[in-house]
Amino acid sequence: MRAFGYDIGELVVAHVLLALVPVLVGLVIALPLGWWAHRSPGARRVLVPLSGALYTIPSLALIVFIPILVGTPILSPLNVGLTLVIYTVALLVRSVAEALDAVPVTVTTAAVAVGYQPSGLFFGVQLPLAVPVLTAGIRVASVSAFSLVTVGALVGVQSLGxxxxDGFQQAYPAMVAAGIIGSIVLAFVFDALWLALGRALTPWVRARTGV
Amino acid sequence: MLGRLVDWFSAPAQWSGPQAIPARVLEHLGYTLLAVVIAAVIALPLGALIGHTRRGELAVVGVANGLRALPELGVLVLFVLLLGLGLLPPTLALVLLAIPPMLAGAYSGVAGADPGAVDAARGMGMRESQILLQVEVPSAVPLVLGGVRFATLQVIATATIAAYVGLGGLGRYILDGFSVRDYPQVLGGALVVAVLSIVVELVLQGLGRLVTPGPDRARLRRAPHPVTTREVSP
Known part of the structure; x- marks a missing residue:
């Protein structure tokens, strides 16, 4: 599909990849870090304020820092991707720790008593019970990622941004509006997917509330 | 690169004149303050009112969540294309982006006031306006401040992007440096705006602790980060 002189399909694919992959990578990194913060008060005292500080850094600043920190080319889409990984980790470390905190101690001790090993306890008991809180965190990270990807356009990284x-350079409001609407629609579509995934993984929540 | 960055920071041009770091920092803080104050005047009373009357709850949750998906860059560009250059259009865009977190903070703070205390106040014969101002609003302070803090940081970040549509401030260094491949300038600007954000965050956190009554302090510490409380539970 072409519009405004662009292959819109290509921009949409770039937008989705650049927003979705960092959220997934960020989740994979945040799980062990969040578990660590849940287990060790010392780790939490370092990890939570550090994530808070990272989350505070404006996106445009972080995008231009990345090439210096990791040596990527200055115009690489990786700079935007890594920025979003950092935001996702910063947001989810606290989510994961709080989600694990919320798992009742009676449940984890019962699991240990019936013979769960530490890894089985985490993947079989704690993580499934943490899914609702975790989903809420992932949804925030995902919605922000879909909106922040557009900032990459300022440093030449393609997306709906x-x-x-280009709509600004050409003084063409309809083109800008198309970018905004497309970006919002994508954010909502993936938000709905995360919500559906969270519900599918926790059938007992619906059974209990009878909804 | 580090040496060139130090050179950039130590150049006299960075320390006096209208394009020097102190002037840019003040500009950036000025835009931020203007947008946050306008947004607070709109969002805080509205959020408190909705939290008190419980009318329009769904709307507030929908607006707060929906606006979060707005791409800041697009909003800035569209406002400038439709309303023209100058201070007003980007400021309006910043105000729009600062409203949702403050609205959500004021709403959830007031709605979350201890129902026992509210009932007791009503039983003592307090008028609704007295209940709102003397019971609900004081207990909402931690969440309101959380919302203000998050809104302020979001505005600082977005004001950086606003350099693209002609605003001054620290984003100028990043974008101007980028367009002429002057990377020490890009990094210098990024460093200053990152430090500014963290300092503002720490100051607002400290302020929050200062104005929160003793027993509420533990609650403030345990209060969920406004970013992660996406769905304001009714």
């Missing part, structure tokens, strides 16, 4: 910068 390209319609915003």
């Amino acid at each position: 390209t319609l915003m910068t």
Whole structure:
């Protein structure tokens, strides 16, 4: 599909990949870190304020820091991807720790008593019970990622944000509006997917509330 | 690169004149303060009212969540294309982005006031306005401040992007440096705005602790981060 002189399909695919992959990578990194913060008060005292500080750094600043920190080319889409990984980890470390905190001690001690090993306890008991809180965190990270990807257009990284910068250069509001609407629709579609996934993974929540 | 970054910071041009770091920092803080104050005047009373009357709860949750998906860059560009250059259009865009977290903070703070205390106040014959101002609002302070803090940081970040649509502030260094491949300038600007954000965050956190009554302090510490409380539970 072409519009405004762009292959919109290509921009949508770039937008989705650049927002979705960092959220998944960030989740994989945040799980062990969050578990660590849940287990050790010392780790929590370092990890939680550190994530807070990282989350505070403006996106444009973080995007231009990445090439210096990891040596990527200055125009690489990786700079935007890694920025979003950092935000996702920063947001989810606290989510994971709080989600694990919320698992009742009676449940984990019962699991240990019936013979769960530490890894089985985490993947079989704690993680499934943490899914509702975790899903809420992932949804925030995902929605922000879909909106922040557009900032990459300022440093030449293609996404629906390209319609915003080029629409500005050409003084063409409809093109900018198309970029905004597309970006919001994608954010909502993936938000709904995360919500559905969270519900599918926790059938007992619906059974209990009778909804 | 580090040496060139130090050179950039130590150049006299960075320390006096209208494009020097102190001037840019003040500009950036000025835009931020203006947008946050306007947004607070709109969002805090509205959020408190909705939290008190419980009317329009669904709307507040929907608006707060929906606006979060708005791409900041697009909103800035669209406002400038439709309303013209100058201070007003980007400021309006910043205000729009600062409203949702403050609205959600004021709403959930007031709605979350201890129902026992509210009933007791009503039983003592307090008027609704007295209940709101003397019981619910004081107990909402921690969440309101959380919302203000998050909104402020979001505005600082977005004001950086606003350099693209002609605003001054620290984003100028990043974008101007980028367009002429002056990377020490890009990094210098990024460093200053990152430090500014963290300092503002720490100051607002400290302020929050200062104005929160003793027993509430533990609650403030345990209060969920406004970012992660996506769904404001009714």
